[in-house]
Structure formats: C-alpha cells, structure tokens
Amino acid sequence: MPEETSEHANSYFINETSYLPIVSISTDANNLFDDQQGIYVSGIYSNTENPLYSGNFMQRGREWERPIFLQLFDKDGNSTFTQHAGVRIHAETDSSIDRKSLRLYARDDYGEARFQYPFFGPDERKQFNRLVLHNGNQDWNRTLLHDPLIHELTKDSHFETQRSQSVNVYLNGEYWGIYHLRERYDSHYFRFAEQVLEEDLDLLEGDGTAIEGNNVDYKQLLAYIREYGASSNESYRYIATQIDIDSFIDFYITQIYAANTEWIDGNLYYWRERPYGKWRLAFQMSIQILRIAILASNITP
Known part of the structure; x- marks a missing residue:
C-alpha cells in the first residue's frame, strides 16, 4: 500500500506584475x-x-x-x-x-x-x-x-x-x-504585543462590553467619576491611578484631528492588565476617518 502523503499546494504567477507583496x-x-x-x-x-x-x-x-x-x-x-x-x-x-x-x-x-x-x-x-x-x-x-x-x-x-x-x-x-x-485585537495580540496573559487581560469595547476578562473594575470607575467628577485634586489624582492619562489625551487628539465620526458612537477598544494596570485605549479600524466631506463639515479654523 502506498504511504499517505500530506496535502500540498503551490501558486504560480505567469506574466503577472505586482508592486506589492x-x-x-x-x-x-x-x-x-x-x-x-x-x-x-x-x-x-x-x-x-x-x-x-x-x-x-x-x-x-x-x-x-x-x-x-x-x-x-x-x-x-x-x-x-x-x-x-x-x-x-x-x-x-x-x-x-x-x-x-x-x-x-x-x-x-x-x-x-x-x-x-x-x-x-x-x-x-x-x-x-x-x-x-x-x-x-x-x-x-x-x-x-x-x-x-x-x-x-x-x-x-x-x-x-x-x-x-x-x-x-x-x-x-x-x-x-x-x-x-x-x-x-484579542487575547493573542496582547500576549505577544504587550506580554499580558489572557487570564490577566480586561479588554472592552464600546459601552463597556467585555471581549476578554470582565468589566467590573471599569464599571466601578465610571460610578466613581459620576459621583465625584474630576474637578477636585483628590478625585483627579485617583482617576489618574486608574486611567493612563497620556493614552487618553493622545487618543482624543487623534480622533478629533482625523474627524473620526465612529469612535464617539462606540467603535473603540480599551484594556488593562489585572489587577493594578491602568486603562489604556486601542485604536480600532475606522471607515469614517480622514474623509474630505467630514473634514470640511466638522473642522473649522
């Protein structure tokens, strides 16, 4: 009996030109x-x-x-x-x-x-x-x-x-x-890109829906902000222990500059490493960004 062989395939491009991989x-x-x-x-x-x-x-x-x-x-x-x-x-x-x-x-x-x-x-x-x-x-x-x-x-x-x-x-x-x-973005991405194990990852999207981990810490933080705001030095210092402020600022600057109309409606990801990591933003794919019509109507001198 002939031995079983593994399936294999190959591609050949004849008279084809590509300027990309x-x-x-x-x-x-x-x-x-x-x-x-x-x-x-x-x-x-x-x-x-x-x-x-x-x-x-x-x-x-x-x-x-x-x-x-x-x-x-x-x-x-x-x-x-x-x-x-x-x-x-x-x-x-x-x-x-x-x-x-x-x-x-x-x-x-x-x-x-x-x-x-x-x-x-x-x-x-x-x-x-x-x-x-x-x-x-x-x-x-x-x-x-x-x-x-x-x-x-x-x-x-x-x-x-x-x-x-x-x-x-x-x-x-x-x-x-x-x-x-x-x-x-998923648990595999954060394991390789940020060295965060799946069991230590909270990855949320939109209004706080958990993709990985859970949103318990996030909801507690929202409840604190709703009750105390961020106007006092004390409340701001606490919020800064929970949120990566540089990440927050850079993310908002980018979205405003690029006139992204999707992120404010929930097309965004945010994550942290449990138990003490700060919340950081992750730029999700967006189709309504850097568009001439949107830039013209949403950005003024």
Missing part, C-alpha cells in the same frame, strides 16, 4: 462558493426579506472556518512564507461588497499554532495567532488608505495601533484585489 490562498472551491458550506456566498442562509445582511458570509464561529494553504510572496515573486491555516469571513459585511474581509487562523489542527514571520517589517514582532485581510470596507473601491494611514501616523502614540501591509490577494489562483494584511 502577494498573499495567495488555496482551498477547495466548495469551502468558499458552495451554497451549503461556502463561507463567501449568500447560500442557504440568504433571506429575501433582508438580502444585504443575510447569507453564509454572515455566519460566525468555528463551524464557519475553512482550511486553507497560505503563501506569501515578495513583490519580486519570491516565496517567503507558507503555512496551512484556517480562514473565516471577518466582521459584518453585506452582499453589495464583493471583496470581503478575511480572518486567518493559526492552529495546531493545521500544523502550526502560530504564524511566525515578520509580516509588518523586520523590526516588528514576528508571532501571531490571528491575522486579518481587510478589504477597506466602504473605502474598498476608493483609496484604501484612510484607516491604515492614521494607524501608521500614530503608531508611536500612547495607545494601541494596528500594523498593516498592503498586499495583492489571490484566491485559488484568481486575482482578488488589494487588501490590507493587519493585526487583530
């Missing part, structure tokens, strides 16, 4: 486009009463993760990284956006528990559990620059930002467009 994803086409199991299509979960926001691509969880073979090439076409991994549709999207965001998963089940490669430059960190191929959302068919630009400009500020790299993406050998390969 290339991410190539190979998988059984049914994993993406089959009505029953495809994660990229409307499929069996399509709802004619809500066609924009229904479909297989709106489903979540491990059940809607599919195996892939991932390859990275530099802009000269040299293969620099390969790994078996998993893929899901990333974040909420709608059927009008053909180029959907993808989330990449490293797992022992696929052979490697981590992605170990300097995706964002030789001086950046080299260990990741999750990566995102982001489509630019509402900017997907325009500049694709607004959000990655503000993250790059503020990467040395006192709040978290997400590194990114523009790439050309191919799905099963077919050119799919320009994406941004990006980091993702």
Whole structure:
C-alpha cells in the first residue's frame, strides 16, 4: 500500500506584475462558493426579506472556518512564507461588497499554532495567532488608505495601533484585489504585543462590553467619576491611578484631528492588565476617518 502523503499546494504567477507583496490562498472551491458550506456566498442562509445582511458570509464561529494553504510572496515573486491555516469571513459585511474581509487562523489542527514571520517589517514582532485581510470596507473601491494611514501616523502614540501591509490577494489562483494584511485585537495580540496573559487581560469595547476578562473594575470607575467628577485634586489624582492619562489625551487628539465620526458612537477598544494596570485605549479600524466631506463639515479654523 502506498504511504499517505500530506496535502500540498503551490501558486504560480505567469506574466503577472505586482508592486506589492502577494498573499495567495488555496482551498477547495466548495469551502468558499458552495451554497451549503461556502463561507463567501449568500447560500442557504440568504433571506429575501433582508438580502444585504443575510447569507453564509454572515455566519460566525468555528463551524464557519475553512482550511486553507497560505503563501506569501515578495513583490519580486519570491516565496517567503507558507503555512496551512484556517480562514473565516471577518466582521459584518453585506452582499453589495464583493471583496470581503478575511480572518486567518493559526492552529495546531493545521500544523502550526502560530504564524511566525515578520509580516509588518523586520523590526516588528514576528508571532501571531490571528491575522486579518481587510478589504477597506466602504473605502474598498476608493483609496484604501484612510484607516491604515492614521494607524501608521500614530503608531508611536500612547495607545494601541494596528500594523498593516498592503498586499495583492489571490484566491485559488484568481486575482482578488488589494487588501490590507493587519493585526487583530484579542487575547493573542496582547500576549505577544504587550506580554499580558489572557487570564490577566480586561479588554472592552464600546459601552463597556467585555471581549476578554470582565468589566467590573471599569464599571466601578465610571460610578466613581459620576459621583465625584474630576474637578477636585483628590478625585483627579485617583482617576489618574486608574486611567493612563497620556493614552487618553493622545487618543482624543487623534480622533478629533482625523474627524473620526465612529469612535464617539462606540467603535473603540480599551484594556488593562489585572489587577493594578491602568486603562489604556486601542485604536480600532475606522471607515469614517480622514474623509474630505467630514473634514470640511466638522473642522473649522
């Protein structure tokens, strides 16, 4: 009997020119486009009463993760990284956006528990559990620059930002467009980027919903601020022991300067290391930022 061999794939680009690194994803086409199991299509979960926001691509969880073979090439076409991994549709999207965001998963089940490669430059960190191929959302068919630009400009500020790299993406050998390969905030990110263990992490979003850990300390802090304010020296000194003031100031300056209309409605993350760490801000992806119409109507001399 012949020995069983592991599945393998490779990508070949013939008469193709790229001025960006290339991410190539190979998988059984049914994993993406089959009505029953495809994660990229409307499929069996399509709802004619809500066609924009229904479909297989709106489903979540491990059940809607599919195996892939991932390859990275530099802009000269040299293969620099390969790994078996998993893929899901990333974040909420709608059927009008053909180029959907993808989330990449490293797992022992696929052979490697981590992605170990300097995706964002030789001086950046080299260990990741999750990566995102982001489509630019509402900017997907325009500049694709607004959000990655503000993250790059503020990467040395006192709040978290997400590194990114523009790439050309191919799905099963077919050119799919320009994406941004990006980091993702979760317990894995903070373990590698800030050396905070999952059991010591409180990560909240919006109005205080806990993504990791819990919001007990945060709610107690809000209750204190509502009762005592920040006008007295005593209350301010206490608040400054709970909140990283530099992080707070830098974050507000950036949001105001960039005329971001999303963060005030809850598109923000904040985190701390238990038990005594201060609350710090994390700059989340935003689609309503550095836009001419918003800048013109919201910023005056």
